[in-house]
Amino acid sequence: MRRLSGSGPTPGWGHETPHEEGAAILSVNELELSYPSRRALDRISFELGKGEQVAVVGPNGAGKSTLFKVIAGVMKATGGRVTIGGHGPVEHICIAYIPQRNQIDWSFPVTVSDVVMMGRAGRLGWLRRPRRLDQERVRECLDLVGLSDLAGRRIAELSGGEQQRMFIARALAQEAELMLMDEVLAGCDWRAEKEIFRILERLRSRRVTIMMATHDLDQAAAHFDRIMLLNRRLIGMGRPEAVFTPENLRETYGSHLRLVQTDTGLMILSDTCCEGGEHSDNG
Amino acid sequence: MIEILIEPLHYPFMIRGFLAAIMVGVVCGIVGTFVVLRGMAFFGDALAHAVLPGVAAGYLVAGGVRSVLFWWALGTAVLVSMAIGAVSRAARIKEDTAIGIIFVGMFALGIAMISATRNYAVDLIHFLFGDVLGVSWSDLSLILVFGGMILGVIFILFKELVILSFDQTLAQTLRLPTKRLYYTLLILIATTVVISMQTVGVALMLSMLITPPATAYLLARRLPVMILWAAVLGAVSGVIGLYMSFYFGIASGAAIVLVCTAFFVVVLMIKQLRAIGVIGKSFPRAPDSE
Numbered sequence: 271m272r273r274l275s276g277s278g279p280t281p282g283w284g285h286e287t288p289h290e291e292g293a294a295i296l297s298v299n300e301l302e303l304s305y306p307s308r309r310a311l312d313r314i315s316f317e318l319g320k321g322e323q324v325a326v327v328g329p330n331g332a333g334k335s336t337l338f339k340v341i342a343g344v345m346k347a348t349g350g351r352v353t354i355g356g357h358g359p360v361e362h363i364c365i366a367y368i369p370q371r372n373q374i375d376w377s378f379p380v381t382v383s384d385v386v387m388m389g390r391a392g393r394l395g396w397l398r399r400p401r402r403l404d405q406e407r408v409r410e411c412l413d414l415v416g417l418s419d420l421a422g423r424r425i426a427e428l429s430g431g432e433q434q435r436m437f438i439a440r441a442l443a444q445e446a447e448l449m450l451m452d453e454v455l456a457g458c459d460w461r462a463e464k465e466i467f468r469i470l471e472r473l474r475s476r477r478v479t480i481m482m483a484t485h486d487l488d489q490a491a492a493h494f495d496r497i498m499l500l501n502r503r504l505i506g507m508g509r510p511e512a513v514f515t516p517e518n519l520r521e522t523y524g525s526h527l528r529l530v531q532t533d534t535g536l537m538i539l540s541d542t543c544c545e546g547g548e549h550s551d552n553g
Numbered sequence: 554m555i556e557i558l559i560e561p562l563h564y565p566f567m568i569r570g571f572l573a574a575i576m577v578g579v580v581c582g583i584v585g586t587f588v589v590l591r592g593m594a595f596f597g598d599a600l601a602h603a604v605l606p607g608v609a610a611g612y613l614v615a616g617g618v619r620s621v622l623f624w625w626a627l628g629t630a631v632l633v634s635m636a637i638g639a640v641s642r643a644a645r646i647k648e649d650t651a652i653g654i655i656f657v658g659m660f661a662l663g664i665a666m667i668s669a670t671r672n673y674a675v676d677l678i679h680f681l682f683g684d685v686l687g688v689s690w691s692d693l694s695l696i697l698v699f700g701g702m703i704l705g706v707i708f709i710l711f712k713e714l715v716i717l718s719f720d721q722t723l724a725q726t727l728r729l730p731t732k733r734l735y736y737t738l739l740i741l742i743a744t745t746v747v748i749s750m751q752t753v754g755v756a757l758m759l760s761m762l763i764t765p766p767a768t769a770y771l772l773a774r775r776l777p778v779m780i781l782w783a784a785v786l787g788a789v790s791g792v793i794g795l796y797m798s799f800y801f802g803i804a805s806g807a808a809i810v811l812v813c814t815a816f817f818v819v820v821l822m823i824k825q826l827r828a829i830g831v832i833g834k835s836f837p838r839a840p841d842s843e
Contacts, residue, residue, distance in 0.1 A: 285728065375590075385719075
């Protein structure tokens with residue numbers, strides 16, 4: 271009873287379909303998600319190469335989380351197609367979605383290593399309990415994000431940055447090849463941010479592909495291979511200097527953004543963060 | 554002292570009562586841990602009340618044969634838990650509204666049906682508040698079999714149920730069959746409600762499901778320890794409650810629930826006093842406590 275649903279469209283719990291030779295790690299084609307009243311994602315197409323790190327930038331309600339959830343196979347699109355290594359998302363367990371912090375019940379009675387072990391569960395499947403190999407794997411992952419000392423700590427006692435690193439460790443334990451990080455920098459101080467970018471460099475050497483939703487245009491420009499400007503449709507995607515044009519930014523942020531031309535260059539004033547309590551800190 | 558403890562054991566109905574209370578306490582504590590962690594208390598309460606028409610129907614059909622009541626109750630509980638899920642999806646209303654509609658509607662139907670019988674008041678009180686001292690050996694064997702099955706399923710699906718309860722998105726990206734697991738959990742809760750019905754009755758059921766796990770939550774740092782505490786507290790409350798019922802002539806279901814509640818209040822107070830420094834760290838504390 272390792273697999274419940276056999277060889278249907280969803281191969282099920284713990285099943286990873288091998289990637290096709292030469293297929294992009296992530297390919298999104300004419301993706302569309304419409305609700306009766308509005309369109310959340312509008313004909314989005316792009317491709318990511320293995321090991322690429324991309325920042326997804328756009329105002330609140332631009333569809334960043336929605337896009338991630340569709341790519342992860344958690345939400346269904348109403349049109350278009352997402353493939354991971356040549357196959358649909360639900361045939362993979364190599365996609366990790368790193369949640370926004372306020373989506374998690376931090377009072378849940380589990381420790382840091384318990385949470386990271388949950389990432390192993392997909393590799394275990396039904397009925398099997400973690401073995402020594404899995405324990406070791408969890409330790410390695412905690413080590414890689416610098417949380418070894420906090421392995422036995424209850425998750426309620428973590429700082430914002432530690433919480434995010436724990437989820438990155440869980441994604442590593444899951445052996446994720448594509449990590450979708452939803453606002454992981456929200457609620458982090460500069461030191462925690464630095465630590466996360468150091469981890470991203472380590473992930474780069476492991477050729478883990480990363481998409482990170484962020485509000486911080488400076489960080490996006492400094493640390494990522496490519497930037498995606500998203501506001502329900504894909505406004506631009508490419509190197510920071512090519513994408514951050516006044517036209518693109520105005521189109522992405524609309525009235526939320528003020529562009530000021532000064533002697534030293536273009537100055538951008540934005541007030542996009544924390545509207546509607548999207549990033550309210552969770553105690 | 555010993556005599557006080559042994560005296561009730563001279564009566565077979567007390568022995569059966571103790572066995573029922575212990576088994577129900579353990580099963581409720583373990584299943585209730587998931588109810589508490591997932592915030593499904595209202596659902597559990599609703600389910601307990603909504604079983605009433607099933608019990609009444611069984612009662613009218615079989616004229617008091619207990620084991621028949623059990624099957625009617627079980628069928629109703631499973632149906633109701635599925636219906637709550639379906640109604641909230643189909644009618645596009647919030648889940649707690651859907652639960653409320655079905656809950657009170659079913660409860661009223663049950664009262665209406667029972668009110669048609671001759672000794673209305675006696676029967677209704679029996680169903681509402683339980684009668685653990687009236688448990689028969691065949692009742693006990695049903696509790697044992699179904700309680701064992703519930704614990705078996707939880708043991709087998711433990712890691713999956715924990716993931717589903719903690720982070721549904723993770724469960725989905727690991728391609729767990731989340732819907733089927735969710736409905737499995739609902740059926741586990743429904744079955745627990747039915748086997749506990751005779752011990753505490755539908756009106757007091759919620760306490761058995763949530764109070765020992767809530768107390769356990771205060772005592773434990775990790776889920777396995779919390780579950781253990783919840784099971785122990787559930788069983789111990791059952792036993793102490795029955796003693797109180799025996800010596801003070803209190804209704805057994807109410808006595809059990811009062812003991813559960815007392816445990817919670819005492820643990821909460823000790824925690825609060827320790828937090829503000831009234832009780833020192835040397836105060837005896839559970840090895841795993843915060």
